[in-house]
Amino acid sequence: MSLELNYSSLTGQESMLRDSIRCKAFQSALNEAVTPGCTVLDIGAGTGILSIFAAQAGAGKVYAVERTDIAEVAELIVAENGLSDRIQVIQEDITKVELPEKVDVIVSEWLGSYAIDENLLPIVAYTRDRWLKPGGKMIPESVTVWMAPAFDEFLQQDVDFWRSEPYGIDLDLISRNASHRMDCFCNHINQKHLLCEPQLMWDIDCLTCTQEELSHAFRFQGEFTAEQDGEFNVLTAWFRANLTKEVLLCNGPDDPDTHWGRQRFPVGKVVSMKSGAKVTVDFEHEPFDKGESRSVWSIKADDYQYNSEGNTRLVK
Numbered sequence: 001m002s003l004e005l006n007y008s009s010l011t012g013q014e015s016m017l018r019d020s021i022r023c024k025a026f027q028s029a030l031n032e033a034v035t036p037g038c039t040v041l042d043i044g045a046g047t048g049i050l051s052i053f054a055a056q057a058g059a060g061k062v063y064a065v066e067r068t069d070i071a072e073v074a075e076l077i078v079a080e081n082g083l084s085d086r087i088q089v090i091q092e093d094i095t096k097v098e099l100p101e102k103v104d105v106i107v108s109e110w111l112g113s114y115a116i117d118e119n120l121l122p123i124v125a126y127t128r129d130r131w132l133k134p135g136g137k138m139i140p141e142s143v144t145v146w147m148a149p150a151f152d153e154f155l156q157q158d159v160d161f162w163r164s165e166p167y168g169i170d171l172d173l174i175s176r177n178a179s180h181r182m183d184c185f186c187n188h189i190n191q192k193h194l195l196c197e198p199q200l201m202w203d204i205d206c207l208t209c210t211q212e213e214l215s216h217a218f219r220f221q222g223e224f225t226a227e228q229d230g231e232f233n234v235l236t237a238w239f240r241a242n243l244t245k246e247v248l249l250c251n252g253p254d255d256p257d258t259h260w261g262r263q264r265f266p267v268g269k270v271v272s273m274k275s276g277a278k279v280t281v282d283f284e285h286e287p288f289d290k291g292e293s294r295s296v297w298s299i300k301a302d303d304y305q306y307n308s309e310g311n312t313r314l315v316k
Contacts, residue, residue: 010047010070010073013046013047013070013073015259016046016109016259017047017049018259019258019259021249021255021256021257021258022109022249022258022259022260023049025243025247025248025249026050026053026107026109026139026243026249027053028243028244028246028247029107029139029140029243029244029247030050030053030054030057030105030107030139031053031057032244032245032246032247033057033105033107033137033139033244034054034057034058034059034105035058035104036058036060037058037059037060038058038059038060038103038104038105039059039060039061039062039063039101039102039103039104039105040054040059040061040062040063040103040104040105040106040107041062041063041065041099041103041105041106041107041127041131041132042054042062042063042064042065042107042108043065043094043106043107043108043110043123043124043127044065044066044067044094044108044109044110044120045064045065045066045071045074045089046066046070046074046109047070047073047074047077048064048066048073048074048075048077048078048087048089049077050107050109051064051074051078051087051089052077052078052081052083052087054105054107055083055086055087059086059105060086061086061088062086062087062088063088063090063097063099063103064078064087064088064089064090065090065092065094065097066089066090066091067091067092067093067094068091069091071089071090071091072091074089075089094123094126094127095123095126095127099131102131102132102133102136103131103132103133103136104133104136104137105136105137105138105139106124106127106128106131106132106136106137106138106139107139108120108124108127108139110123110124111140111143111239111241111249111260112184112260112263113184113185113237113238113239113251113260113261113262113263114145114147114201114237114238114239114263115143115145115202115204115239115241116145116202116204116218116285116287116293117184117263117285117293117295118291118293119287119288119289119290119291119292119293120290120291121204121206121209121214122211122214122215122287122290123290124138124206125206125209125210125211125214126211128206128207129211137244138206138207139243139244140206140241140242140243140249141205141206141207141242141243141244141245142203142204142205142206142207142241142242143203143204143206143239143240143241143242144200144201144202144203144204144239144240145200145201145202145204145237145238145239146198146199146200146201146237146238146239146240146252147198147199147201147220147222147235147236147237147281147283148194148195148196148197148198148199148224148235148236148253149194149195149196149224149226149232149234149235149236149267149271149279149281149299150189150193150194150195150232150234150235150236150253150264151193151195151230151231151232151233151234151270152186152188152189152193152233152234152236152264152266153188153193154186154188155178155179155181155183155233155234155264155266156233156270158175158178159175159178159179161175162174162175162178163175179233179266179268179269180266180268180308180309181266182263182264182265182266182295183263183264184260184261184262184263184264185259185260185261186236186261186262186263186264187257187258187261187262188261189234189236189253189261189262189264190253190254191253191254193236193253194236194253195224195226195227195228195230195231195232195273196224196225196226196227196232196279197224197225197227198252199222199224201218201220201222201237201283202218202220214287215287216287217284217285217286217287218284218285218286218287219283219284219285220281220282220283220284221280221281221282221283222280222281223278223279223280223281224278224279224280224281225276225277225278225279226273226274226275226276226277226278226279227275228275229273229274229275230272230273231270231271231272231273232267232270232271232273232279233266233267233269233270233271234264234265234266234267235264235265235267235281235283235297235299236253236262236263236264236265237262237263237265238250238251238252238253238255238260238262238263239251239252239260240252265283265295265297265308266308267299267306268306269304269306271299271301271304273301273302277301277302278301279299279300279301280299280300280301281297281298281299282297282298282299283295283296283297284296284297295308296308296309
């Protein structure tokens with residue numbers, strides 16, 4: 001199954017601009033990290049809002065690099081805000097850009113619904129190694145990724161509808177597809193839907209992670225314990241991003257809603273568990289090309305086992 005996120009269109013940018021949790025967090029982080037007159041590089045600048053935040057925070061020069069045609073919109077927005085003298089919009093692939101200097105701060109909103117799923121961090125690490133001054137700052141500084149078994153009410157409503165033979169027609173084929181459907185934007189999954197205590201999947205230091213490390217698959221193996229009698233039909237994952245030491249941005253089940261929501265990974269059916277029962281999870285995230293990755297997972301709960309067929313997410 002494929003999911004395309006068209007960040008080159010203005011419509012694709014609007015949900016991010018409307019996300020005040022996201023935008024205000026990055027604004028606060030830039031206010032903390034930027035010092036008067038410093039240079040900032042904004043990777044994947046989109047409409048240029050983070051570049052504008054950097055200039056407003058006192059940056060002397062901001063390089064806003066965006067490979068898609070949305071760069072033309074960014075240039076207009078920058079001009080309309082009277083910042084063309086300090087923000088240079090560059091429409092180019094960041095790996096091909098030649099800057100006249102190294103920079104003090106690199107900012108990039110590379111996060112997917114569970115941080116690494118859009119596979120943009122390797123590009124950020126490459127750019128960091130090439131253009132960040134020694135002692136320079138990265139926004140985000142570090143990111144952790146979390147997971148827990150959960151019950152997705154909306155997913156189950158879909159499955160139950162298709163299984164009910166609507167209009168007197170056997171549509172079980174569609175129900176089987178629905179029960180395996182990976183999805184993001186799941187703000188409806190919140191703390192009350194978690195059956196087990198969340199576990200840390202990965203801890204990523206954006207200043208020190210290497211391109212070599214990021215080229216390999218991320219692997220998580222964990223055992224979850226049911227905190228009470230209950231049911232789950234998905235694994236759900238999210239991130240906690242330390243944009244700076246003082247600014248935290250999260251899309252977890254107990255956090256305010258963002259445009260990311262949580263990511264869900266279905267487990268094939270509703271699994272009933274008693275308090276204290278164990279669920280073992282094996283999860284692998286495999287990076288491919290820029291903006292492309294594949295996730296494969298399996299679970300075992302008592303005598304029930306599930307193996308996904310894998311999902312690929314494409315970003316263009």
